Amino acid sequence: MTDKRIETPQAIRGTQDIFGAEAEAFAHVVETFERIRRLYRFRRVEMPVFEKTAVFSRSLGETTDVVSKEMYSFEDRGGESLTLRPEFTAGLTRAFLTNGWQQHAPLKLATHGPLFRYERPQKGRYRQFHQINAEIIGAAEPQADVELLVMADQLLRELGIADGVTLQLNTLGDGESRENWRRALVEYFGDHRAELSEDSQDRLERNPLRILDSKDRRDRAFVADAPQIDAFLSGEAQEFFAAVTEGLDAAGVAWERAGSLVRGLDYYRHTAFEFVTDRLGAQGTVLGGGRYDGLVEALGGPATPAVGWAAGIERLAMLVGERGEPSADVAVVPMGAAAEAAAAGIVADLRRAGLTVDMAFKGNMKKRMSRANDSGARHAVILGEEELAAGEATVKTLSTGDQARVPLTGLLPVLKG
RNA sequence: GCGAUCGUAGCUCAGUUGGUUAGAGCGCCGGUUUGUGGUACCGGAGGUCGGGGGUUCGAGACCCCUCGAUCGCCCCA
Numbered sequence: 001m002t003d004k005r006i007e008t009p010q011a012i013r014g015t016q017d018i019f020g021a022e023a024e025a026f027a028h029v030v031e032t033f034e035r036i037r038r039l040y041r042f043r044r045v046e047m048p049v050f051e052k053t054a055v056f057s058r059s060l061g062e063t064t065d066v067v068s069k070e071m072y073s074f075e076d077r078g079g080e081s082l083t084l085r086p087e088f089t090a091g092l093t094r095a096f097l098t099n100g101w102q103q104h105a106p107l108k109l110a111t112h113g114p115l116f117r118y119e120r121p122q123k124g125r126y127r128q129f130h131q132i133n134a135e136i137i138g139a140a141e142p143q144a145d146v147e148l149l150v151m152a153d154q155l156l157r158e159l160g161i162a163d164g165v166t167l168q169l170n171t172l173g174d175g176e177s178r179e180n181w182r183r184a185l186v187e188y189f190g191d192h193r194a195e196l197s198e199d200s201q202d203r204l205e206r207n208p209l210r211i212l213d214s215k216d217r218r219d220r221a222f223v224a225d226a227p228q229i230d231a232f233l234s235g236e237a238q239e240f241f242a243a244v245t246e247g248l249d250a251a252g253v254a255w256e257r258a259g260s261l262v263r264g265l266d267y268y269r270h271t272a273f274e275f276v277t278d279r280l281g282a283q284g285t286v287l288g289g290g291r292y293d294g295l296v297e298a299l300g301g302p303a304t305p306a307v308g309w310a311a312g313i314e315r316l317a318m319l320v321g322e323r324g325e326p327s328a329d330v331a332v333v334p335m336g337a338a339a340e341a342a343a344a345g346i347v348a349d350l351r352r353a354g355l356t357v358d359m360a361f362k363g364n365m366k367k368r369m370s371r372a373n374d375s376g377a378r379h380a381v382i383l384g385e386e387e388l389a390a391g392e393a394t395v396k397t398l399s400t401g402d403q404a405r406v407p408l409t410g411l412l413p414v415l416k417g
Numbered sequence: 418g419c420g421a422u423c424g425u426a427g428c429u430c431a432g433u434u435g436g437u438u439a440g441a442g443c444g445c446c447g448g449u450u451u452g453u454g455g456u457a458c459c460g461g462a463g464g465u466c467g468g469g470g471g472u473u474c475g476a477g478a479c480c481c482c483u484c485g486a487u488c489g490c491c492c493c494a
Binding site for chain 1: 418419450451452453454455467484485486487488489490491492493494
């Protein structure tokens with residue numbers, strides 16, 4: 001006879017099942033973001049996790065790594081090319097246009113959820129990962145950049161991780177400044193082409209700005225003397241950046257100028273920033289974003305300025321560390337069928353009164369008391385035939401072992417006290 | 418996509434130059450206590466050594482392939 005084992009399918013590479021203390025940390029990040037987003041009056045949006053492929057290919061730039069090799073794209077049954085979202089901004093912009101949200105501009109939006117990128121997984125880097133995201137669409141003023149940055153700063157502070165994280169800030173100037181700078185960089189690095197790393201020779205074609213933050217020694221020698229963005233900034237772009245930094249200073253947000261900080265995606269202009277840490281190995285960026293005044297037009301809309309940022313929930317959760325699962329206030333321990341029936345009502349009443357209550361469904365008393373202990377409850381409410389007959393319960397304070405009979409009608413004040 | 422390290426019970430790991438029935442701690446189940454947890458003691462269950470192929474009298478240990486994780490590069494949150 002053939003002995004066939006049923007193979008349990010494995011989870012997809014780069015996906016994760018998050019549970020327990022890690023899941024609590026994850027939830028804590030999201031809850032903190034939700035709370036702060038309300039303080040700043042950002043409105044909540046929900047969006048589809050997939051879009052027509054063109055939404056991303058047109059807005060991120062065909063030559064970017066994300067579009068050229070990291071998207072999960074597929075044809076649906078109608079032959080349409082669809083893509084699981086690799087980021088939020090493009091879909092958000094599409095939603096802004098297709099729903100006529102121009103009428104609400106300037107519009108402050110917040111969302112969070114899963115994103116998908118076909119990358120080599122590492123710590124803090126997954127194929128399905130999760131971000132929180134904040135955007136302001138339809139505001140050309142530097143105050144919008146400032147508000148987003150102050151919000152990001154407050155989020156990191158309230159998560160208790162701000163002191164290990166620094167804000168690196170740069171400007172890419174307006175479209176013209178950026179283009180002139182880009183041309184100067186191509187010319188400069190082109191003169192040293194043969195001496196650059198292989199990666200940077202490739203970057204020269206695809207994304208010359210990226211050479212600036214290359215880690216390769218061969219490149220660094222030239223980066224030091226490379227043309228600086230500051231030399232190409234128009235007067236207007238300089239004023240814009242000055243307004244942003246003044247706003248940050250006024251709000252007490254610490255920042256560092258990072259002249260070689262650039263963004264990988266094509267749509268960025270003016271402000272570019274990253275909150276970075278050295279505690280996550282190669283994945284240093286915890287929150288990043290900038291201004292993308294060119295994007296709405298790239299998707300066929302009217303010229304519309306916008307700024308935004310996104311942060312990796314897994315990375316923030318790792319910095320936050322594991323969080324204990326909250327303990328119960330009360331554990332109810334019924335013994336016998338009659339007590340179990342009565343306990344259902346008691347448990348419901350206690351929960352309706354706002355207490356967190358646990359009740360084991362099975363096991364002997366010893367087992368249930370052990371579960372009560374594990375739940376971290378202050379009190380165990382023991383309900384057996386004897387108590388039931390008297391209309392009472394035994395309330396045991398688990399830390400001391402003291403116990404006393406309490407009438408069922410008077411349970412709540414005892415348990416709340 | 419490239420380079421490197423790793424993969425043994427639910428978890429964290431030990432397994433000497435390849436050599437008989439693969440171990441520990443924690444956790445789990447049961448007992449000492451058939452209505453009392455947290456401490457202690459006793460006992461038990463649980464592993465095709467990631468998967469496949471090969472070398473060998475003999476492989477958890479060696480070789481090849483594959484899957485996965487981790488660390489860099491790349492990229493990015």
